[in-house]
Amino acid sequence: MFRLVVTVVLLCLTPPVLAAAIETDDSALDAAFTRILDRDFGTKALGVEALAASDHPKKIELLRGVLEGELRYLKKNKRLVWMQPADGKNAAIDVFTGENYGVVSKRKFRKLAINNAMRGQIRGLLAELELSSSDPAARLAAVNKMLGKSDPSHAELFGRLLEQETDAKVREAMQSAIAVARLSDPDPAQRRAAIAEVSGSLLPAVRNGLTRLAADDPDDAVRTEAAGALRVIEDRVELFGYVETVFFGLSLGSVLVLAAIGLAITFGVMGVINMAHGELIMLGAYTTYLIQQAMPEMIGLSILLAIPAAFMVSGLTGIAIERGVIRFLYGRPLETLLATFGISLILQQLVRTLISPQNVPVSNPDFLSGFWQINSVLSLTYNRLYIFIFCLLVFAGLFLVLKYTRLGLQVRAVSQNRSMARAMGVRSGRVDALTFGLGSGIAGVAGVALSQLTNVGPNLGQAYIVDSFMVVVFGGVGNLWGTLVGGLGLGIANKLMEPWAGAVLAKILVLVFIILFIQKRPRGLFPQKGRAAEG
Amino acid sequence: MILATQLRRMSRAVAAATVLSMATAAQAADTIKVGVLHSLSGTMAISETTLKDTMLMLIEEQNKKGGLLGKKLEPVVVDPASNWPLFAEKARELIEKEKVDVVFGCWTSVSRKSVLPVFEELDSLLFYPVQYEGEESSKNVFYTGAAPNQQAIPAVDYLMEQGVKRWVLAGTDYVYPRTTNKILEAYLKAKGVAAGDIMINYTPFGHSDWQSIVADIKKFGSTGKKTAVVSTINGDANVPFYKELGNQGISAEDIPVVAFSVGEEELSGIDTKPLVGHLAAWNYFMSVESDENDAFIEAWHAFIKNEDRVTNDPMEAHYIGFNMWLEAVKKAGTTDPSAVGDAIIGVAVPNLSGGLSAMMPNHHITKPVLIGEIQDDGQFQIVSQTPGLVVGDAWSDYLEGSKDLISDWRAPLSCGNYNVKTAKCSGQNY
Numbered sequence: 022m023f024r025l026v027v028t029v030v031l032l033c034l035t036p037p038v039l040a041a042a043i044e045t046d047d048s049a050l051d052a053a054f055t056r057i058l059d060r061d062f063g064t065k066a067l068g069v070e071a072l073a074a075s076d077h078p079k080k081i082e083l084l085r086g087v088l089e090g091e092l093r094y095l096k097k098n099k100r101l102v103w104m105q106p107a108d109g110k111n112a113a114i115d116v117f118t119g120e121n122y123g124v125v126s127k128r129k130f131r132k133l134a135i136n137n138a139m140r141g142q143i144r145g146l147l148a149e150l151e152l153s154s155s156d157p158a159a160r161l162a163a164v165n166k167m168l169g170k171s172d173p174s175h176a177e178l179f180g181r182l183l184e185q186e187t188d189a190k191v192r193e194a195m196q197s198a199i200a201v202a203r204l205s206d207p208d209p210a211q212r213r214a215a216i217a218e219v220s221g222s223l224l225p226a227v228r229n230g231l232t233r234l235a236a237d238d239p240d241d242a243v244r245t246e247a248a249g250a251l252r253v254i255e256d257r258v259e260l261f262g263y264v265e266t267v268f269f270g271l272s273l274g275s276v277l278v279l280a281a282i283g284l285a286i287t288f289g290v291m292g293v294i295n296m297a298h299g300e301l302i303m304l305g306a307y308t309t310y311l312i313q314q315a316m317p318e319m320i321g322l323s324i325l326l327a328i329p330a331a332f333m334v335s336g337l338t339g340i341a342i343e344r345g346v347i348r349f350l351y352g353r354p355l356e357t358l359l360a361t362f363g364i365s366l367i368l369q370q371l372v373r374t375l376i377s378p379q380n381v382p383v384s385n386p387d388f389l390s391g392f393w394q395i396n397s398v399l400s401l402t403y404n405r406l407y408i409f410i411f412c413l414l415v416f417a418g419l420f421l422v423l424k425y426t427r428l429g430l431q432v433r434a435v436s437q438n439r440s441m442a443r444a445m446g447v448r449s450g451r452v453d454a455l456t457f458g459l460g461s462g463i464a465g466v467a468g469v470a471l472s473q474l475t476n477v478g479p480n481l482g483q484a485y486i487v488d489s490f491m492v493v494v495f496g497g498v499g500n501l502w503g504t505l506v507g508g509l510g511l512g513i514a515n516k517l518m519e520p521w522a523g524a525v526l527a528k529i530l531v532l533v534f535i536i537l538f539i540q541k542r543p544r545g546l547f548p549q550k551g552r553a554a555e556g
Numbered sequence: 557m558i559l560a561t562q563l564r565r566m567s568r569a570v571a572a573a574t575v576l577s578m579a580t581a582a583q584a585a586d587t588i589k590v591g592v593l594h595s596l597s598g599t600m601a602i603s604e605t606t607l608k609d610t611m612l613m614l615i616e617e618q619n620k621k622g623g624l625l626g627k628k629l630e631p632v633v634v635d636p637a638s639n640w641p642l643f644a645e646k647a648r649e650l651i652e653k654e655k656v657d658v659v660f661g662c663w664t665s666v667s668r669k670s671v672l673p674v675f676e677e678l679d680s681l682l683f684y685p686v687q688y689e690g691e692e693s694s695k696n697v698f699y700t701g702a703a704p705n706q707q708a709i710p711a712v713d714y715l716m717e718q719g720v721k722r723w724v725l726a727g728t729d730y731v732y733p734r735t736t737n738k739i740l741e742a743y744l745k746a747k748g749v750a751a752g753d754i755m756i757n758y759t760p761f762g763h764s765d766w767q768s769i770v771a772d773i774k775k776f777g778s779t780g781k782k783t784a785v786v787s788t789i790n791g792d793a794n795v796p797f798y799k800e801l802g803n804q805g806i807s808a809e810d811i812p813v814v815a816f817s818v819g820e821e822e823l824s825g826i827d828t829k830p831l832v833g834h835l836a837a838w839n840y841f842m843s844v845e846s847d848e849n850d851a852f853i854e855a856w857h858a859f860i861k862n863e864d865r866v867t868n869d870p871m872e873a874h875y876i877g878f879n880m881w882l883e884a885v886k887k888a889g890t891t892d893p894s895a896v897g898d899a900i901i902g903v904a905v906p907n908l909s910g911g912l913s914a915m916m917p918n919h920h921i922t923k924p925v926l927i928g929e930i931q932d933d934g935q936f937q938i939v940s941q942t943p944g945l946v947v948g949d950a951w952s953d954y955l956e957g958s959k960d961l962i963s964d965w966r967a968p969l970s971c972g973n974y975n976v977k978t979a980k981c982s983g984q985n986y
Contacts, residue, residue, distance in 0.1 A: 141809040525729050
């Protein structure tokens with residue numbers, strides 16, 4: 022046993038043997054790739070450096086391949102290859118000769134392993150190489166990448182490139198890069214000129230440069246001017262910080278509104294305490310998942326299809342719950358509460374048994390990922406932005422249905438005075454079922470939105486049921502506007518408090534506030550007025 | 557009518573069989589009973605069911621090799637249903653009623669704390685397979701998961717080597733992240749990191765709205781100094797966290813996240829493409845290259861009958877713990893808990909990364925520490941490995957009140973929290 026330990030220790034201690042050489046059509050490349058294949062990440066980095074320094078025509082392509090893990094090598098003949106999917110398997114295509122080696126099993130080829138530091142290094146090298154790319158977008162990305170690592174030599178480099186540059190955006194970026202580089206110019210006058218030039222810029226590189234100058238520049242004038250410029254920038258950053266917080270609040274609020282608005286109908290208008298509301302949301306999310314499974318190639322379309330499908334699934338489930346259970350329990354809130362709680366457990370277990378007890382992956386389509394960069398300090402994520410708009414659309418749609426359709430009129434009539442509505446010939450039972458179906462369907466639609474933000478699992482609904490009730494009660498029972506204003510308001514309040522109170526305390530404070538508020542105004546923000554409300 | 561008669565006959569037969577089996581169980585203890593105390597329902601079932609299956613596999617394999625001390629091993633599985641007080645009840649049931657000789661179980665720290673008094677009162681043995689916050693050493697518990705110095709601290713060391721100067725310690729709000737972050741904060745400060753370069757953030761269980769926190773992290777990391785996030789965020793909340801990082805355009809090269817609770821099992825449910833390059837620190841990865849690991853994965857796939865199932869760190873901990881217990885029983889020649897408890901100290905068995913793990917006198921084990929980067933196939937690529945094995949430290953050297961404590965359960969001292977300054981054993985059991 023001791024010998025085993027010794028062997029293991031020795032294995033760890035022996036310097037990594039130089040990995041087998043790679044065969045390319047260029048000896049400089051051979052040497053570079055042999056280093057990239059080494060076990061030691063320092064040696065690998067040297068190899069990448071050598072690859073970038075070589076003058077091989079395919080070096081950008083190769084660097085990209087290493088970066089994205091697309092470049093492989095075959096163990097048997099040490100050739101670098103691209104893997105191309107062929108009949109569900111991978112065929113190896115030689116990088117240099119284009120020869121097709123046919124389908125290769127998983128164990129026969131290897132990836133060129135890299136780590137984070139190397140990814141950063143390769144991106145930096147690619148940026149320098151792509152400064153002369155023919156694509157303006159690539160040039161812009163390259164300049165921005167280099168802005169992050171400001172270096173005095175950049176001033177001269179960009180100055181040269183600026184003369185030939187035609188694209189306005191790239192020119193602008195290059196000018197900022199020159200200014201940032203000049204912030205570290207040895208001549209104080211140059212530094213002061215650069216400070217004047219960058220003032221008001223929100224680029225992090227500018228801020229870092231100015232902070233450095235304001236703190237320890239040998240020249241007094243430079244220090245004061247840098248501090249002044251910095252103050253102006255900080256003020257602007259702070260302003261955008263508030264804009265960002267409000268956006269976060271609106272986005273959190275829109276999620277609350279989406280989750281609550283179905284409940285605003287079933288609980289607010291009909292007065293049914295539906296504890297299974299969260300599970301109806303969950304069903305909507307699972308519908309999204311199932312549709313995505315059915316059409317894995319078209320993620321974007323699947324989300325759009327999921328909206329009506331989730332509405333139908335949750336709506337029909339809702340109608341079934343209403344017809345099967347709740348209609349026998351009208352006027353008995355406690356029994357309704359217990360019965361619907363039971364239904365919620367049944368629905369959860371159903372999903373666990375039929376699909377999986379584990380969370381299921383729902384992919385985001387491309388138009389819902391990434392962010393909209395307004396400036397260097399303010400960027401809004403697309404998924405949140407779309408969900409906010411979606412929330413407003415759902416709200417508007419629901420509002421119009423209740424206000425201007427026959428069903429809406431009947432719903433309002435039944436909720437205000439059931440016996441009078443019946444006397445006027447409204448079939449109240451049918452209206453109850455449809456109203457409950459509508460509220461449940463909206464919950465399903467909310468599930469589609471939530472599937473893009475959070476985990477889809479059997480417990481998804483539980484996370485939102487308390488929040489939903491909170492929003493409806495706070496907004497005022499029976500009032501859709503109350504739900505909208507209440508939800509968005511609570512979202513913003515939560516996000517305003519989060520920076521100084523922390524996520525946990527902010528949530529508690531919001532709850533305490535609502536309890537106190539309800540003590541003072543039991544009917545919520547927008548109480549229903551008139552005789553109907555008293556009844 | 558015929559059916560009814562049949563049913564009656566059948567139930568009689570079943571009753572007879574039950575009586576018979578109870579009689580044999582009482583007659584001769586010709587099996588050695590091994591208790592398995594993992595939640596098979598409730599929130600923790602996702603993680604713990606796998607460990608139950610691991611134990612059943614290990615026991616089955618050992619029985620194929622001829623059992624232990626000439627007897628067969630018999631697993632006794634109970635379900636504490638992710639309910640902490642029920643853990644204590646089920647532990648008592650295993651020891652008192654089922655008369656098991658050893659128990660393998662628990663996942664969360666709170667479930668371990670719940671069963672601890674039971675194991676000490678009834679003097680039985682528990683093998684605990686999950687990484688935890690340390691600050692504990694019980695005579696009756698063997699900690700085969702990582703202590704903070706076997707996971708968190710080496711991870712921070714690795715990031716320091718990579719040039720990280722600013723630190724975000726983000727965690728879920730409960731005991732493991734709070735204690736770990738306290739240790740890490742003290743450690744970072746001891747390494748000369750200024751208080752202004754450390755940001756600490758706690759979120760509730762299942763937190764899903766990460767916008768402001770991620771925006772804060774982004775702001776914190778935009779000062780030009782290299783920033784990293786040390787994440788003790790638990791389970792579910794990780795998915796929206798990583799999604800938000802991706803959406804706000806933070807890649808692993810800008811701000812890497814090193815996680816202590818994200819392993820192969822957790823990644824198997826999500827799309828890992830946006831996560832490539834983020835890190836995790838464990839003592840074992842499925843991608844480890846060793847003969848033991850290949851054999852283990854093969855056995856696991858054969859046992860669970862699914863080629864897609866992954867293996868993870870707590871499974872390795874059970875593998876090590878179970879083999880240590882086997883060795884200790886053979887050494888002691890009996891399954892008596894106190895004899896085994898004495899015999900197991902110093903026992904060394906192969907771990908899955910190609911080395912030997914040994915049980916130390918403080919009831920923690922030696923393990924290698926591996927740092928891995930997440931790949932797009934849900935596996936980890938190992939980017940750093942400690943040169944030797946790291947000894948688990950029950951009492952952290954970086955916390956006030958705990959740095960003077962040592963734990964040594966060997967004969968003259970026999971104390972889990974001996975204070976080297978006052979030369980006293982506090983006498984508290986754990």
